[in-house]
Amino acid sequence: MSEELGTQNENFASLFEESCKGSLWEDKVVNGIVVAIDDNFVTVDVGLKSEGRIPAFEFSNNGKKLELKVGDKIDVYIDRYEDKSGEIVLSREKALREAAWDDFEKAFKEGTPVMGTMFSRVKGGFIVNLGSTTAFLPGSQVDMRPVKDITPLMGIEQPFLILKMDKLRENIVVSRRGILEGANAEERAKAIANLSEGQVLNGVVKNITNYGAFVDIGGIDGLLHSTDISWKRVNNPADVLTPGQEIKVKVIKFNKESKRISLGIKQLTPDPWEGVENEFKPGMKISGKVNNVTEYGIFVEVKDGVEGLVYLSEISWNKGVSPFKVTTAGSIIDVVVLDVDVSKRRLGLGMKQLQTNPWDKIVETYPVGKVFDSVITNVTDFGIFVKITDDIDGMVHINDISWERVKPEDLEKYKKGDTVQVKVLEVEADKERISLGMKQLTENPYGGADAEIEMKKGKVVTCIISEVKSDGIEVTLVNGIHGFIKKADLAKDRQDRRPERFAVGEKVDAKITSIDKTGRKIGLSIKSLEIDEEKQVMAEFGSSDSGASLGDILGLAIGKKSDEDK
Numbered sequence: 001m002s003e004e005l006g007t008q009n010e011n012f013a014s015l016f017e018e019s020c021k022g023s024l025w026e027d028k029v030v031n032g033i034v035v036a037i038d039d040n041f042v043t044v045d046v047g048l049k050s051e052g053r054i055p056a057f058e059f060s061n062n063g064k065k066l067e068l069k070v071g072d073k074i075d076v077y078i079d080r081y082e083d084k085s086g087e088i089v090l091s092r093e094k095a096l097r098e099a100a101w102d103d104f105e106k107a108f109k110e111g112t113p114v115m116g117t118m119f120s121r122v123k124g125g126f127i128v129n130l131g132s133t134t135a136f137l138p139g140s141q142v143d144m145r146p147v148k149d150i151t152p153l154m155g156i157e158q159p160f161l162i163l164k165m166d167k168l169r170e171n172i173v174v175s176r177r178g179i180l181e182g183a184n185a186e187e188r189a190k191a192i193a194n195l196s197e198g199q200v201l202n203g204v205v206k207n208i209t210n211y212g213a214f215v216d217i218g219g220i221d222g223l224l225h226s227t228d229i230s231w232k233r234v235n236n237p238a239d240v241l242t243p244g245q246e247i248k249v250k251v252i253k254f255n256k257e258s259k260r261i262s263l264g265i266k267q268l269t270p271d272p273w274e275g276v277e278n279e280f281k282p283g284m285k286i287s288g289k290v291n292n293v294t295e296y297g298i299f300v301e302v303k304d305g306v307e308g309l310v311y312l313s314e315i316s317w318n319k320g321v322s323p324f325k326v327t328t329a330g331s332i333i334d335v336v337v338l339d340v341d342v343s344k345r346r347l348g349l350g351m352k353q354l355q356t357n358p359w360d361k362i363v364e365t366y367p368v369g370k371v372f373d374s375v376i377t378n379v380t381d382f383g384i385f386v387k388i389t390d391d392i393d394g395m396v397h398i399n400d401i402s403w404e405r406v407k408p409e410d411l412e413k414y415k416k417g418d419t420v421q422v423k424v425l426e427v428e429a430d431k432e433r434i435s436l437g438m439k440q441l442t443e444n445p446y447g448g449a450d451a452e453i454e455m456k457k458g459k460v461v462t463c464i465i466s467e468v469k470s471d472g473i474e475v476t477l478v479n480g481i482h483g484f485i486k487k488a489d490l491a492k493d494r495q496d497r498r499p500e501r502f503a504v505g506e507k508v509d510a511k512i513t514s515i516d517k518t519g520r521k522i523g524l525s526i527k528s529l530e531i532d533e534e535k536q537v538m539a540e541f542g543s544s545d546s547g548a549s550l551g552d553i554l555g556l557a558i559g560k561k562s563d564e565d566k
Contacts, residue, residue: 032071032090043066043078052076052090102168111177113159121150121358123277128160128174134210135160135172144180145207145221146212149243182277187219195261196222197254200268205245208238213320215249215263222261231266231305233291272305277340279303282348284337285354290330293323300335308347311334313375317352317359317432318391326351358389359429366394366434370424370442376416381408387433387455399438399482399521403444405466405474459510460529466504468499475508475524482521485510491527492534497527 004252011115012035030169032052036043041053054076068074076090107114117135120127137160142150153176203215203222212225225243226234234240241247253262262328280286280302288300291307298310315321327333366372366388373384377393384401385393400404414420422436463475472486485508496507502508511532514523 020340030076030078031073032076034070034074037068037070039156042531043158044074046076046078046088048088048291050079054090061387072416090557097132102128104130104162104172105167107317108165110163111161113161114174115157115436116151116160116174118154120422128478130172130174131158133172134172135162136171136312137174137176141175141177144177145494146209148208190261190317191217191219192256195251196253197251199251201249201251202204203247203263203487205241205243208243210236213237213241215247215483217249217263218262220259220261222249222251224263224265228252228262228264231269231271233293233299233307234300241320266305273304273342273345276306277342280337280340282308282337282339284336285334286336287332288349289332290327293329295323295329298323298327298333298351300333302335303348306347308337308349310349311333311350314338314348314350314352316391317355319432358392359432361564362388362392362434363427365431366424366427368424368426371421372424373419376414376420378416379411379414379501381411384395384414384420385413385418386436392422392432393436394422394436395435396420400425400435403439403442405476427523457515459512460509461512461524463508463510463524465502465508468497468502468504475510477522483510483512483524484521485524485526489513489527492530494513526527 008263019366030046032044032046034042035045035051038056040056042056043051043053045051076168079092084324094556100232105111114130116127116130116135118126125136128135128137141163142153147153158176159179160174160176160414161182162172163178164173172540199321201217203217203312206216207214207222212223212229212437213226214221216450224237226237229240247265248268249263249265250267251261252267254260266544286302288302289513291301292299295312296317299307300310301307312323313319313473314325315323317321333351334354335351336353338350338353340347374388374394376383376384377387383395383397383399385395388394398408398411420438421441421494422438423440424434425434425440426433426439428434461477463477463485465473466482467474468475470487472484472490475485477483487497488497489502489510508526509529510524510526511529512522513525513528516522
């Protein structure tokens with residue numbers, strides 16, 4: 001019995017020792033000798049209890065079998081010490097992968113590059129084949145500048161720097177930008193040391209953006225802004241430049257601290273604006289090519305590199321004409337020079353000046369005071385527009401429609417196409433404006449001796465309150481013109497500046513403080529009038545320096561006025 005127990009103990013110890021030995025060898029890379037080769041397997045002796053077999057396909061590369069013969073020594077990976085058949089499971093691929101990861105870790109620590117090939121685009125970047133594994137290349141690490149077309153970089157073996165790596169997760173992040181920055185560092189420092197403004201250099205277009213292009217001028221990049229490409233207007237730099245194009249540029253600005261370099265191409269040729277003021281005089285008729293049509297005007301090139309603008313108001317005597325209905329880009333049109341400002345590179349042009357000025361005839365045909373019937377062409381919140389000629393409208397301001405106060409919603413009863421009778425109030429040919437009125441066709445209900453009162457700042461007038469608001473009161477003057485007294489101007493004393501103190505129909509005296517001739521509306525102030533009256537009383541009846549109070553002085557003035565009235 002004791003002998004059997006001893007034998008069992010020995011067997012158990014042997015099995016335990018063998019088990020421990022196996023676990024110690026697993027997940028290790030060892031050197032073995034090829035002992036047999038057939039079509040399906042390569043048998044390798046690694047010096048353990050049995051030999052291991054490796055599938056033959058692990059010894060091929062891109063479909064080609066590697067040259068291998070019996071007796072060759074190779075590194076293999078012990079995947080399992082013993083499978084269900086009692087054989088050692090080996091792997092050539094895992095051995096190569098382990099060796100590659102060792103190389104990657106060394107490259108990562110030492111900062112040396114690894115070779116790889118960009119082959120697929122993914123969210124946020126690209127996948128790079130490093131041979132035995134793949135890595136992630138973030139989009140920001142592709143180049144030192146944004147790359148518009150990535151196609152030329154795909155499928156080409158090139159160096160990368162490892163930024164991060166995690167062997168357990170088999171995760172590697174690489175950078176192409178780091179390689180470029182490192183390669184350019186020494187060359188860039190040397191180029192910057194020799195750089196100065198005014199230099200003319202050869203460059204290569206690296207990248208094109210909406211606002212210009214980045215140009216390599218020998219290890220360093222400079223910005224060629226779209227406005228410095230040509231003396232002509234450049235809407236899109238891609239229309240005149242292509243990546244890889246060799247160009248000659250001039251250094252127009254260089255900041256040594258920020259290392260920012262501004263380049264120019266147009267600076268290599270004479271400025272076409274030189275002498276423009278002598279070549280183009282105001283009033284001169286010239287021809288030019290339409291470069292661009294916008295909502296606010298037409299850009300016309302009158303000579304190579306010199307562009308002028310026909311502003312919207314100078315296209316036609318009719319202010320409603322759209323520039324897009326007048327001409328198109330590429331057309332040749334006649335224009336008149338209006339003004340030249342070389343310092344601001346502005347050339348004002350006109351087209352309507354080539355037409356007969358209808359305002360010359362309007363001044364004669366529509367004198368002030370003339371009454372005529374016309375058709376409504378437009379209704380707005382501030383008034384009514386009526387037809388004067390086919391191209392010109394006149395305006396009846398909202399304050400000139402009725403002697404009573406008219407609100408914007410009251411204009412809804414007027415429709416486009418309706419016929420109305422109007423009266424000419426004012427014709428300003430130089431401003432291309434004719435003011436009309438409708439209320440002036442009837443007698444002024446606020447008329448009387450002061451009906452034709454002269455409107456000017458500082459004048460004291462009598463008003464009738466037409467509306468009380470939270471921010472002030474609306475009033476109507478004796479001549480029918482509307483005005484407004486702000487809450488802050490209702491009284492000198494703060495406690496009296498309450499709009500609710502006033503009632504519609506009540507008369508108040510106020511001082512004119514502002515006049516809006518275009519809007520035919522004035523601003524008034526009771527507060528300003530009270531301050532003026534107080535100053536007048538103080539000057540006429542004494543000073544508080546004598547010991548009399550302001551109330552005493554005002555009382556004296558009122559008493560004197562009462563005596564005079566008797």
